[in-house]
Amino acid sequence: MNRAGHIQGRRTVYLLRHGDSRIDDVRRFIGRSESSLNEAGRLQAKWWHQELAGIPFNGIFCSALQRAVETARIIAQPHHASLTILPGLNEINLGSWDGMPVSEVQQLFPLEYRLRGADLGGYRPPGGESFADLSARVVPAFEKIVQQSHGNLLIVGHAGVNRVILCHLLGMPPANLFRLGQEYGCLNILEYSAKSWVIHRLNIPAETALRGE
Numbered sequence: 001m002n003r004a005g006h007i008q009g010r011r012t013v014y015l016l017r018h019g020d021s022r023i024d025d026v027r028r029f030i031g032r033s034e035s036s037l038n039e040a041g042r043l044q045a046k047w048w049h050q051e052l053a054g055i056p057f058n059g060i061f062c063s064a065l066q067r068a069v070e071t072a073r074i075i076a077q078p079h080h081a082s083l084t085i086l087p088g089l090n091e092i093n094l095g096s097w098d099g100m101p102v103s104e105v106q107q108l109f110p111l112e113y114r115l116r117g118a119d120l121g122g123y124r125p126p127g128g129e130s131f132a133d134l135s136a137r138v139v140p141a142f143e144k145i146v147q148q149s150h151g152n153l154l155i156v157g158h159a160g161v162n163r164v165i166l167c168h169l170l171g172m173p174p175a176n177l178f179r180l181g182q183e184y185g186c187l188n189i190l191e192y193s194a195k196s197w198v199i200h201r202l203n204i205p206a207e208t209a210l211r212g213e
Contacts, residue, residue, distance in 0.1 A: 011146055011192040014052065014154045016075070017162055019044035019206070020184040021067040027102045031094035031128070031160075034066050041067070044185030044206035045074035052154070053078040059149045062156035063089035071185075072156040081154075088141030091158035095128025121175030131174040135164040142168075146192065162188065169197045 019041025037045065057079050062072035064087040076083050097105050106113050109126075116123040124130045129137075138157075142165050145153065157165070163177035166188065172179075182188075185206040191198050 011150065012152050013146065013190040013192070014055070014057075014152065015162055015165065015188040015190055016048065016071070016154065016156045017159055017182050017184060017186050018062075018065075018068040018071040018156055022184075029094045029097045029100055029102060029105060029125075031092045031098045032065065032090065033099040037067055037070050041071070041184060042074070045071045047206040048075050048185070048187065049077060055152055057081045057154050058151040059084065059145070060154045060156075061086055061089065061145055063087070063091065063158060063161065065090055065158070068156045068158065072154070075154065075156070086141055086145075088137060089155070089157050089161055092131065092134045092160040093127075093129040095125040097125040097128065119175075120178070121173055131160065131164060131177060134160055135168060135174045138164050139168045166199065166202070169199065 019037045021035040021037050021041050023035060023038070052075060057076075058081060060072060060076045060079065060081045061084045062068040064085050068089070069083075069085060072083055097109070112123075112125065116125070121132045122130050124133065138161050142155070145155065159182040160177070162182050163180050164174055166172075166180050167174055167177050169190065181203040183203060183205060187201070187204040187206075188199065189201040189204070191200055
């Protein structure tokens with residue numbers, strides 16, 4: 001089944017999560033909060049810079065958030081394709097929870113936190129988006145990229161963004177998105193041909209960065 005509209009020709013999409021951008025070891029809700037890549041994140045981007053240098057990309061796309069732009073620019077250096085920055089690929093808007101430690105949200109918003117757990121796809125944090133909202137925003141942006149491009153494409157997104165794209169292609173509801181691993185700096189390889197999508201690889205790590213080399 002073709003889950004991305006009527007697309008002619010073959011596409012290979014290299015769907016990457018931006019490199020590590022954590023500022024500490026505290027587990028936080030991170031959505032639109034801006035942050036640069038940390039040292040590990042830069043190593044992850046440089047790893048993919050080397051690993052993907054021989055692939056002729058016809059288009060390179062990323063969200064408008066700093067950590068995604070920085071990752072995409074590092075990887076794009078050997079390529080002649082221009083970088084297209086798309087706010088439609090921005091990470092989920094977590095509203096007033098954005099940037100807060102999870103433990104603090106649990107303490108300050110106990111009822112809301114429980115409601116989110118009971119309806120992961122549909123619950124919106126105060127002033128934010130649900131994962132269903134995220135899917136409704138991101139999937140059309142992804143489909144437009146694919147429809148208007150050809151050949152090999154690189155898309156640098158976020159954990160939530162990549163997961164809702166993968167859920168869409170797999171026919172899974174957004175509520176199941178955390179069943180799909182998306183580590184910092186990971187790569188997914190998707191191929192469209194013969195009116196259908198195939199996910200060839202999922203959550204491939206940036207090896208050198210993970211070994212600390």
